[in-house]
Amino acid sequence: MKARSADFWSGLALGGLGAYIIVVASRWEYAGQDGPGPGFFPLWYGIVMAVLSLMLTVSSVTSKDRSMIDWSGARSAFVTWGAFTLMVATLKLAGFVIGFGALTFFIVLVMYRKPLKVAAFTAIGLAAGFYAVFPLALGVQLP
């Protein structure tokens, strides 16, 4: 992906956020008898954000920059993030120890392509270690 098309899309996304901030902040009081209201500050940074996002989008269209963003390794990052999110989603159901053990097992086995035994040993060891350190030794509750 070209860096300038990444800038184009991030400019659009941030422009959307800026527009949202402006719309929402304009519903709140801008200035009252006691001074500036809750809408004063957000309205101004929303406007600046919208303007800067527009600048980023326009400059990405007019730019002659041919540099590329290397997304070749991004799949691994997104898969790990997906696995992490799945662990969060199952926290209430499975609890932290089981969810974290499964996440570790997945990372070691699939992402690092280590043997099954190594993955299982690491997962069980880390999950047990967390249980021993946090709830047992420190009295910190796990999710």
Place this chain on the structure above:
Amino acid sequence: MEVLTGLMHGFGVALQPLNLLWCFLGVVLGTVIGIMPGLGPPATIAMLLPLTFLMNPASAMIMLAGIYYGAKYGGSTTSILLNVPGESASVVTCIDGYEMAKKGRAGAALGMAAIASFVAGTVGVVGLMLVAPPLARLSLAFSSPEYFALMALGLAMVVLLAGRSMVKALLATLVGLWLAGIGTDLFSQTSRFTFGQMELLSGIDFVVVAIGVFALGEVFANMEERGAAPMIEVPKGLRNLLPTLQDLKDSRFAFVNGSVVGFLIGVLPGAGSTIASFISYGIEKAVSKHPEKFGHGAVEGVAAPEGANNSETGGALVPMLTLGIPGSGTTAVLLAALVLWGFKPGPLFISENPAMFWGLVASMYIGNVMLLILNLPLVPLFAQVLRAPVYVLYPLILGISVVGVYSTSGSVFDVWLLAGFGLMGYLMRKLDFPSAPLILGLVLGGAMERALRQSLMMSDGHLSILVSRPVSAVMLSLALLILLVPLFNKFNTWRLKALDS
């Protein structure tokens, strides 16, 4: 006299056995994470922040600061042995450090890095001790308009050197301001940007954003590259780790240069230790009688940048503690830690919390001595950290992050937010959006809005109050000038060159 009395008080705090232990743990942990490429001090401090709620705040600060300056010592090890900087401040050490190692002088390079770090790190603490109290007294005269202007200037300086694109750095700052604004407005009790979620009424916890953007973002980014770089062996025996007398003689000026440049750059918000190390390296090369040796294993090329990045730590703590203005991602996390423990960094911080300030200063003297002792004979041992399997390290970081966030609020909603901010941190890295301005915007957002609104209350709504007072007028003019740098080709070229180098 006041300084001596304060320092004595500080040593009374820092020399307590428990605080010595926390200091030791901090500097060891700092050295270890400094050695590990891809895991920096802001991520580590953010991850450990929730656990410090169980500790005495002075002990916690001593430990977290130990991580901060300990990481600067550790960063050089990876630069010298792997030609990969352990942290960004050690980038320039790769140039001559790795060349020395290739010529069989890895021990001397590591030893010189440790000695320069100790000398300059200690000078940085002396600077902090001498500059912070008078600056705090001076800033007592500041009112809301001056504070708003100071924060605007701090953010502008961070934006100037945060990345190639100032527009992106500014946008990151604004997102930080927006995140800071989520929750209930304390002036009017209006709930803002809460999307109907009860959990957002009290705002987004700083810890969630910092751990997500720094720690998780780094883990996801590191998952992209899973290979290991070849490492040069560390020579065994203390004698092989000591630089020669000639090395020390050649590095005399580098010690002074690194100490002074590092501290001065540290006091300026935004510049940071990476810039400090580059500038001191540049000065060293410029004044050297043998500039041709630089890049081919000049020992001064290790001493100057390593000194600068350690002295910078003392400088960076000056505006953070006395003005409440952090200049980098790490000091932003440290500032947030102080606020979360119930302190108010600013002009009154030193006078209201002498045990905390002077205890921290004294612990930094002790910590630097500990680091010198640890880093000379034990470098071969620390270098083994580089052999630690990353497939254990990364799940460990993910686990500590989840437990840290959950232990702060007891809310799974915050763990969901953590996942979201982790993805955001990763995408920011990929799309070249700097994370430091976002964190600074988040840390300063609430105080900045409060200062602006209080200023306008003072003036019955007239914005002219910001420019009619000389101090705030000067600071706002400087902030504006900084933000207009891209319009001036000459200055922008200099800025881009500094960033490219």
